[in-house]
Amino acid sequence: MRKSIFAVLLFLAAVVFSGMLAQPSRARGSNGGQSAASGACDRACLYGFLDQYLDALKAKDPSRLPLAKGFKYTENNVAMNIGDGVWGTVTGLGTYNLRMADATNGQVGFYGIVQETSATSTFALRLKVEDRKISEAEILIRRSEGGGPFPSKPNLVDKPILNEIVPPENRRPRERMIALVDGYFSTLQLNDGVLFTQFDDNCNRIENGLQTTHNPDLVKTIPVSTMGCAEQFKLGNYRYDDRVRDRRYFLVDEERGLVMSAAFIDHAGRLGSYTLTDGRVMNSPMRIPSTLCLLELFKIRNGEIQQIEAVFIGVPYNMPSPWVQY
Secondary structure, three states, X not given: OHHHHHHHHHHHHHHHHHHXXXXXXXXXXXXXXXXXXXXXXXXXXXXXXXXXXXXXXXXOOHHHOOEEEEEEEEEOOEXXXXXXXXXHHEEEEOOOOEEEEEOOOOEEEEEEEEEEOOOEEEEEEEEEEEOOEEEEEEEEEEOHHHOOOOOOOOOOOOOHHHHOOOOHHHOOOHHHHHHHHHHHHHHHHHOOOOOOOOEEEEXXXXXXXXXXXXXXXXXXXXXXXXXXXXXXXHHOOOOOOOEEEEEEEEEEEOOOOEEEEEEEEEEOOOOOEXXXXXXXXXXXXXXXXXXXXXXXXXXXXXXXXXXXXXXXXXXXXXXXXXXXXX
């Protein structure tokens, strides 16, 4: 009888021990991320998923992608099935290749140029990777036939400042980086001349392929675009922006000092004229209700915003986001 009980106990112990061996390892690898068995994904891993996505897009074949159960896709702030939209009209991708990754949140971002049947456009892309599968994809395409001051065929050039590694002593914690970007949006929302963030003296901004700071070529059409980031805000130029809402900060690349964000800028259209902080009276360019939807990237070094890259489009006034729980 005792031998039978002892045999049973030995069997149970063997089962438990085998189960322990089968559990994913929690040891951290030399790259700072968890081991492959745990499903974590470091920078190289995230860039690999990004390359897979871009290759599949060029081939118009989403079946190539390892999509998670419950995968969600939006294009220009509209939820749709992957394979629809740009997947049916893409004819190629440009050479501009700006990428960033956040292994902590499993997010990878990209800014580039897409060619379609009748347009060459700037676009921004965000992917979320969970358990080695793509669970979310969000793309914003500013199609070139949209008009306005932006180039019909954007010619984006590489900016070393966005790719450089920030020395550890010049970095800030991810919470502080997010706070600086949120302060940027709060400054834009009120824009009475008071800054709620910090700017590098040489801060520049690219919007839909157009440099809208320190740009002498725009002196006649958009005079404020000859100024720097801080100067524009201190002037109170954007008083017509009534609200910057549904702000999301899903990707923080601490090594490169980058924060990729999303938001909407609402214009009620009620403001007729307003006075700048230097006393000049301006007429608001926004006289009907309108909203801009954006994916915007910020470079931060020494606690200051150095460079901004944005893609935005016009959407119906007060349009909600498929990515926000209301």
